[in-house]
Amino acid sequence: xxxxxQEVTKDSDDHGDSTILVGSKNVMSYVLACVTLFNxxxxxxxxxxxxxxxxxxxxxxxxxxxxxxxxxxxxxxxxGTTTVQTDKGSDLNVSTIDITLER
Numbered sequence: 001x002x003x004x005x006q007e008v009t010k011d012s013d014d015h016g017d018s019t020i021l022v023g024s025k026n027v028m029s030y031v032l033a034c035v036t037l038f039n040x041x042x043x044x045x046x047x048x049x050x051x052x053x054x055x056x057x058x059x060x061x062x063x064x065x066x067x068x069x070x071x072x073x074x075x076x077x078x079x080g081t082t083t084v085q086t087d088k089g090s091d092l093n094v095s096t097i098d099i100t101l102e103r
Contacts, residue, residue, distance in 0.1 A: 022049035030060040050096040075102040
C-alpha cells in the first residue's frame with residue numbers, strides 16, 4: 001500500500017478551499033500548514049488522510065483547534081472507503097477521512 005507524502009494543495013473540486021493531505025511527516029508539520037492557511041485568510045481547511053494515517057489527521061485537527069487556534073471548529077467529518085491496487089495487482093479497500101475545519 002502506497003502512503004501519500006503530499007502536503008498542501010489547492011482543492012480542485014467543488015469546495016475551492018485549501019486542502020492538507022496527511023502523509024508520513026510528523027504531526028506538527030501538518031498543524032503548521034493548517035495554522036498558516038488560516039492565517040493567510042482561509043475560512044475552511046480540509047484535512048484528508050487514508051489508512052493508518054487517519055489517526056494522524058485526527059491529531060492534526062485536535063492540536064490545531066486546542067493548542068493554536070481556539071476559534072476554529074470542526075465543520076464536517078466524512079468517512080469512506082477507496083480501492084487501491086497492490087503491487088501484486090489485487091484490490092485492497094482502504095478507509096478514508098476528510099475533516100473540515102472552519103474559522
